Amino acid sequence: MNLAQRYHDIILAIGDGTGASDSLLHVHAGMAVLLLARLITGKSLATPIPFLIVCVAELFNEIMDRLSFGSWRVMDTSLDVLNTLFWPFVLMIGLRIRRLRDHRSEPPRAPDRAEDMPA
DSSP: OOHHHHHHHHHHHHHHHHOOOHHHHHHHHHHHHHHHHHHHHOOOTTSHHHHHHHHHHHHHHHHHHHHHHSSOOHHHHHHHHHHHHHHHHHHHHHHHHHHHHHHHHSOOOOOSSGGGSOO
């Protein structure tokens, strides 16, 4: 059995074991990978790095599906990508907007060091 088929069998076992639909599993996988990427990289969810890691993980998943099935299944692949990336993308954009809004509302800070003070 090749790697792609073993990967596909594991994914099917997860779906069968949880009873969750493929779409729901993609939503949960996207969020789980996002949080793991945040923990491993130490980067804020407002930065693109954790989201890009989710994109790479989803690309890997779809390539493995392609190798397992022998052809692209465009409708299935499109829905998988949408379900996996939607909430991580919304979260990243929302946190970026909040960061910008909070940054604009902060009053100017006083210099921390004597050499930063104007002469």
